[in-house]
Amino acid sequence: MLRRTLSRFSPRYPRSLTYMLQASEYYLGDYFEWYFKVANFRKVENVERLDKTKKALVIWGAIWLEYLAMLFAVIAATASFFPTLGYWPLAGIVAIPYLLPYLATIPVLTIKYLIQKPYELAIAKKLKEVIAGHPGVKIAIAGSYGKTTMREILRTVISSSKVVAAPGGSINTLLGIHNFMKTLKGDEEVLVFELGEYYPGDVARLAKVICPDIGVITGVNESHLKRFGSIEKTVATIFELADSIGKKPLYINAENKLAKAAGRGSHMFYSGFGCGDYKVAAATSDLTGTNFTVQNGAETLDLHTDLLGVHLVGSLVAAMQIGHTLGVTDQQLAAGVAATKPFSRRLELTSSKDDIYILDDSYNGNPDGARAVIDFLADLQGHRKFYVTSGLVEMGAKNREVHLEIAREITAAKIDKVLFVRTSMTEIVAEGLKDSGYQGEVLWYESTVAVHRALPHLTVKGDVVLLSTDLPDQYR
């Protein structure tokens, strides 16, 4: 309590508020929920740092201006009415940091409603024209999870023969796409877009501007359930892409039950068994990558990718089918598959020093992703397996159910050691491990840093450590 109070008077306080707004994606509900839980405002930047975008810098500057303006007002009042104000000036100075979090919303709302929204409205029509005028085939990807992975697979596989462009990072908003379009030369043959979904209507809004020629739905799960309120609303939001795309081809991940159920007969389904003309035979995966055989009529393709996990075979074969419809030959597609590499913090082998294998999957914070990596670990032979987790966030009403299911999967996969960062979510997983008869060892830590400090003392040659989700700062 004392630390929370004192940290409000730190010079870092305005920056911390800015960071909290940015990390909450400027959603004030999330921001205030976090604000009321903070124990020390000097230490809110743990996992990430403030990204000094123009918007963040403007808000940061505005917060400082508000701070200084209030301070000046108190000093001016004190000077004018001295000594009649008694202790009121002191009370005023103490009150400033308590008012600041609320005043910080003024620049956010100003930018949102006076700049961003009008600007988005203004550019939406123009952006639609720009995209329509671009000769490239437009592919749009929607889904609760796996969008970036699918985007990168498509980009790499089709790039073996076509010029492909896609926004980098996690750019999936109107403004982001607008900026991306400005970078294009016009000779791109394929454009791949991710459609971000935060609230109902988001996917439809973006799809209306992009008018995709091909759609991909990677799956629907409990990610962001807290914001959507129900899984039905999440399904409906993701499938706004299906409504927008009409009779054009839409590829749906059939390995995801909700997406499969929501799909229609006219849609194309993909899975580890194949997609369209491409049928998958044997698929295996280990620490060196994934091998699978694809049959296209009389032709057999023996394929290898450095991507880990057979759960990605469905996405790879969907990318092959899409490439095939765009005129890419099988040999070129095979070369494209071979060029795919693990993506940052998504089941990425980050270290094999001393033959201890560290797999970073910390960006894969969703139930399907968790299930896929546990399956991957279960299939690994001859290794002791460690699973490090802080739990999954934003699971809403499904929180308990999702975490108990993860526990059952860990038990079934015979993971040797589970290293928990203590959170309300991992308490549930621990309970589930006990109920499901888990035979391995459970270790508890107060922070991810403590886990990383402990790992060298726990591991030996041949061990595989899966770093599952790391909690964003607002959930710590």
Added chain:
Amino acid sequence: MKKTIAVIFGGRSAEHDVSIITGHYPIISSLQATGRYTVVPVYIAKDGSWYSEPAMNDFSYFQVEDIDEKIGKLKKLHFSFDDGFTLVWSGGIKARQQKIDVVFPALHGTYGEDGSLMGMMRMANVPFVGCDLIASAVAMDKALTKQALQTEGVPVVPFVWFSRADWAAKNKELLGSAKKLKLPLFVKPVHLGSSIAISKVKTYGELENAIEVALHYDEKVLVEEGVENLIEVTLPMMGNDVVKFANIERPLNKTEFFDFSDKYLSGGKKLGGGGSLNGKYSELPAVIDKKLADKVLKYGEMTYRTLGCTGIARVDFLIEGKKGEVYVNEVNTLPGGLYDHNWRSVGVSGVELVENLISLAEERYNANKGTVYTFSSEILTKLDSAKLQRN
């Protein structure tokens, strides 16, 4: 309820600094990595004073120019043997106390590894990690170790030994008997580890000076024959009744024999993060003939049993490479860093190593509970005290 483990390091020994390293890497760092123990660091200064504060769990606490000055500002630690081993911080209105469940000694050399601490722990009736008093005391004396092993038929190289007093009284005679040994010779203080003050003597002319150097550090000295076509190997072992072997390891001599700096400062390797102290100066596992390896394992276990080792120990061997002769050289009852790099090579992590050792300590403690040490007698009541006084 977390167990409270006292890790004792430092000590009145030439290996004081090495002990601080062992105490932290791997012992404290591994215990902390489990999250299952309350770790109480106990530091014995070079003057024999005991101190403890939580900050000592961090190795950097000791990486200062003048540790004595820093330590001097702390309250000294006392202890109570009342119903177990309790640390006591005196002063203030009420002395602060901390009951210890298991003691984890990390003391190398004198007043620690030599059985002194083990005797104290036995008196306190607390489980402690590693070899017990007798094994520690015998293993600390290189001459006594060789005498015990010779008796049990374990091969050792020819040697002579004598005390400082012997040397003062009859140095020419002793020099003569030492000169009957075949060159090259090794002169060693019998109680010091980490190769401190050991000299290799290539001519008999160097012998007297080498003995003087050794006697400067110890009151007892060992002179022994060197081994030709030498292959040095070492074998860490762990267990009480059932002994588990780590890999046979071969030191890669940078100098003519292992010295202190080779062991602890070679390769400029950083401490911590599970990194090995010894990673660069040894061949692990040693590439030696299977017959030799079998002999090493056999004599290693015989040595462990002969000395009555429990918990952990490391046996060093000298091998005559051409003839295939294996000699036990010495026994170390608290290997530097517990040889955790070697244990990791056989799949035992730092955490598993320290937890196994704690289990073995408790196993031995519980087994000894059944031993009867006292019995009722009428000798005092029936004794004629007047008669006793007359005698």
